[in-house]
Each structure stands twice: as structure tokens, then as C-alpha cells.
Amino acid sequence: xxxxxxxxxxRHTGVxxxxxxxxxxxxxxxxxxxxxxxxxxxxxxxxxxxILVVPTFGRDSLLGTNPISIAIPAGKETPYVLDMxxxxxxxxxxxxxDRNEKTMPEGWATDEKGLxxxxxxxxLKNLAARAGGGxxxxxxxxxxxxxxxxxxxxxxxxxxxxxxSGASFxxxxxxxxxxxxxxxxxxxxxxxxxxxxxxxxxEEFKHDMDVLLRKMKESRKAEGRDRIYTHGEKExxxxxxxxxxxxxxxxxxxxxxxxxxxxxxxxxxx
Amino acid sequence: xxxxxxxxxxRHTGVxxxxxxxxxxxxxxxxxxxxxxxxxxxxxxxxxxxILVVPTFGRDSLLGTNPISIAIPAGKETPYVLDMxxxxxxxxxxxxxDRNEKTMPEGWATDEKGLxxxxxxxxLKNLAARAGGGxxxxxxxxxxxxxxxxxxxxxxxxxxxxxxSGASFxxxxxxxxxxxxxxxxxxxxxxxxxxxxxxxxxEEFKHDMDVLLRKMKESRKAEGRDRIYTHGEKExxxxxxxxxxxxxxxxxxxxxxxxxxxxxxxxxxx
Numbered sequence: 001x002x003x004x005x006x007x008x009x010x011r012h013t014g015v016x017x018x019x020x021x022x023x024x025x026x027x028x029x030x031x032x033x034x035x036x037x038x039x040x041x042x043x044x045x046x047x048x049x050x051i052l053v054v055p056t057f058g059r060d061s062l063l064g065t066n067p068i069s070i071a072i073p074a075g076k077e078t079p080y081v082l083d084m085x086x087x088x089x090x091x092x093x094x095x096x097x098d099r100n101e102k103t104m105p106e107g108w109a110t111d112e113k114g115l116x117x118x119x120x121x122x123x124l125k126n127l128a129a130r131a132g133g134g135x136x137x138x139x140x141x142x143x144x145x146x147x148x149x150x151x152x153x154x155x156x157x158x159x160x161x162x163x164x165s166g167a168s169f170x171x172x173x174x175x176x177x178x179x180x181x182x183x184x185x186x187x188x189x190x191x192x193x194x195x196x197x198x199x200x201x202x203e204e205f206k207h208d209m210d211v212l213l214r215k216m217k218e219s220r221k222a223e224g225r226d227r228i229y230t231h232g233e234k235e236x237x238x239x240x241x242x243x244x245x246x247x248x249x250x251x252x253x254x255x256x257x258x259x260x261x262x263x264x265x266x267x268x269x270x
Numbered sequence: 271x272x273x274x275x276x277x278x279x280x281r282h283t284g285v286x287x288x289x290x291x292x293x294x295x296x297x298x299x300x301x302x303x304x305x306x307x308x309x310x311x312x313x314x315x316x317x318x319x320x321i322l323v324v325p326t327f328g329r330d331s332l333l334g335t336n337p338i339s340i341a342i343p344a345g346k347e348t349p350y351v352l353d354m355x356x357x358x359x360x361x362x363x364x365x366x367x368d369r370n371e372k373t374m375p376e377g378w379a380t381d382e383k384g385l386x387x388x389x390x391x392x393x394l395k396n397l398a399a400r401a402g403g404g405x406x407x408x409x410x411x412x413x414x415x416x417x418x419x420x421x422x423x424x425x426x427x428x429x430x431x432x433x434x435s436g437a438s439f440x441x442x443x444x445x446x447x448x449x450x451x452x453x454x455x456x457x458x459x460x461x462x463x464x465x466x467x468x469x470x471x472x473e474e475f476k477h478d479m480d481v482l483l484r485k486m487k488e489s490r491k492a493e494g495r496d497r498i499y500t501h502g503e504k505e506x507x508x509x510x511x512x513x514x515x516x517x518x519x520x521x522x523x524x525x526x527x528x529x530x531x532x533x534x535x536x537x538x539x540x
Binding site for chain 1: 283284285286287289324325326327328329330332340342350352354358359375377378380383384385402408409410414415416418419420421422423425426428429432433434435436439440464466469470474475478479482485486489490491492493495497498499500501
């Protein structure tokens, strides 16, 4: 509703922003930003989230993986859709490494002392217990590879989605009462829509978008690489394939769907 | 002028964006975003720039270091001022390593094959000759540490500052005629201003900003670290010190100022 409102208002004013408070799990950031595409607008979407990320030089996870998504239409090319956690990796990546008992690359996470760790299982355990350590911001540990920039982007999302909206932020987005019982979530989101034709003729804009995106894709590849992507291409190609061939489901998901069907006394039809 | 116009328009509409084309060197991105602070607004500023950055999996530098700056007022705390190149490091860092004949950390740049290099001098030479290779986007090489996110942010700036403004982009921002002679620069910039009190009471907002920024700064430090910064703090403290004690100048800068004075037949008074 907040994204629809931003699009509706931007139709008249050229640009509109909206914020949400008292919210719960966001789903996919790109879902909202992409709503702007069919209106020839640029869409913006971001949310704060459960604290998993440590600030640069910090020991405790204080920030969410706080995703930012921006969607921008093109002409014949796939629209540009950035949809990124502001951490170096999302939590799900650590869970995969833990399940497969794989060693993480150094630079993804820190241990309870705030020092680099390659142990995904320990990191997840420390996060759950709030024992210290967590996922590093985009750019990694300290300032050598500019971890302070990812930390800055995570903080930006916390400000716009959490503070600007009047929602909660940091450790207060999933509040608990004194006995430790979970209270309703207090997440915040931030949306925007921007009419391109207030700046430029929309066909000229789309033409130049195609030129820019092709410049990336058609340029020379690094040794050992055979393709350069633009943002949203992989997901677009998956969508086309899944619309045609169906969506592959993990056996565990199928079992859980069957389980739900039994519980609800429904017929499992897949 | 474009930033002033955005601030002026935002006074009436809550939010305003502006773009500039046919421009030249930008100076400091944070200078423009910070103009919004005294109006209790959030300021946004970005520019495209000379091509130094390679896209993920690419061999050629196609994007600028494309800085983004966002300034947000706080109460008693230093305002949040993010001012970041979307590359892992700016070009100046490579120049310092080259001058001091230091080996760069692996993950800052690639060579003419698009493979990691630690040689700053070679990288700068290759960039000047457009021989291939360049500075890596924030997140570094390939997708392991999410270099595609920095590449996405650099592309975003190229779109908003370059395409949206109707300026040039990529290799066309510093165009040359057929003989190789430099033509006027065609850079583009993008600005925004946002009235906070259209969302929340400004004093409540600033109070919560202070709470959020202190949460970062007062949290436990990683082992071996004694301070957590928020964005803009270091620069703010330098400004205060330099206003009091004067601005330290590199001997080379002093010599060049003296040289200019002689050329212009002016007295050197420092």
C-alpha cells in the first residue's frame, strides 16, 4: 500500500517517498521497487531487519542485513534491478555453509571477540545467543577493503526505514517483554517512486539505458569469465524459465507442504 | 545551484531532486549533501566520473569511482554524513601506494587480463593507456565478497547522474575529438533534498538519531580496537581542529602556491 501510494503521488509530483512502521517481515525488497517499472518510474525500497551485522571496529551485531532495492526501466534490455543486502553476505549463506559443514571465506563474519572467523555454525550460535560477533558489512573487516562503506549503507537504511518512519531500530525491531516473550515486531520500511519523464523524454532515457547496459555486457571479459551481468538479469532469466517449466521445489519444502495439507485436511495436488 | 534549487523546492513539496549535465570536475560530494543539514533536510549528492572501475567479471574499466553522499542531521551528535566512492578504494590510494612503492592488498585492482594484481604503478599505467584492468568495485573481485553490489552502486550513479540528467556516461564523460584532443567534459550530477518534518517531528527525529548513533559508538569494541566511528565524525573533528589550528599543507602544495604567486605577480602571505 505504501509503495502504491508513492507511485500514485509521484504521478502528480514527479517524486514521492513513503514510510511504514509497526511492520513485520518484509519479504523481497525487489518486489516493491519493481512495482514502479510498469509506470515508467524508478522504484526504491528498503527495510531494517533483525540485528546480525557488526559496525566497523565493533564487537556486537547492532544492524540488520538491511536490504536496498532500486529498479530502473530500460528499453529492449532487462530493467536494472539492484536488490542487495548491505552486508557482505546474507544470513542464508551462513546457514548453507553450516549445513554443508563448509569453512567460510575469511572476511564474512567475526567471532565473539570481534575477530575474523571462518566457522559458520559458531557465528550463527553466537548471533542467536547475542554473545558477540556477527556478519560483516559489505566491504568486510575494518577499513582496508572499505567495510565502513557497507556499515554506512546499513546505517542509512536503519535511519530511513527505522528512524524516519518512527518505527523501531537495531535491537528493538523484534522487542521482547521482561520475561523474554516476543512482542509484536516493530520493523520499518521506506519506499520511493520517481517519474523519469520529469527529467527526460522516456524513450530517450530507455534508449540510453540500453546503450549503458550493453556497454557493460558487451565489454571484454576477465580471463576465465564468459559473461558480464547487469543487475536483475539472472533473476529475470530464472523467472522466464520458471514460468515455462515450473518452479523447482526442495524436497524439504515439498514435505512441509504435504504436512500442512494433512494438518489442514486438504488434498495435496502438486 | 542545482542543490540550492532542490532545497528550495523541497521546502514546498517535502522532497525534490535535481540533475546537472555538461559539467566538469565535481569536487567533494559531501559538500553538496551537507548543504541540506542547516535546513533540517536530508541531502543527497552523486556524480559520475572518469572510467577507472571494472564491472564484475569484466576486463575493462567502464565506470567511474562514482561517489554517493548522503547527509542526515542529528541532535547533539555529529550529523551522519556518508561520502563514499562506490569502488573499493579511490584512485588517490593507488597513487599513494605507487609513490611509496608499496604492494597493494589483493582485492583492490585487476591487471590487463582482468586478474587480481598488487602492483599500483602497473594498474595506473594500464588505466592511463586503457590497456585493461582497473580498480575493483566495493566488495572486490567477483561475487565471493559481493563485488557485484559495488558494481551495482557504481552503475546506479552512472544511471542517475549520467543517463537521467542527459549528460554523458562511461567513456564519454571526458570526450575527445578524432585527433585525440580533449573536448569539454560532459559529466552529470544528481542531487536531492528531503524535508524530515514531512515524516516526523524534527526534534523527535533528532533525538532518535542521537540514540541510534550512540548505540553504535557506545557498543563494545572488537579486540584491539578502541573506537567505533559514525560517518562524518572523523571529518567533523578534523574541521574543528583545522578551524582552530589552521590547515596543514603538504610542502609540495606550498611550493606550488608560491609558484602560482610568482607567475601571477602576487605576494605570498602564508
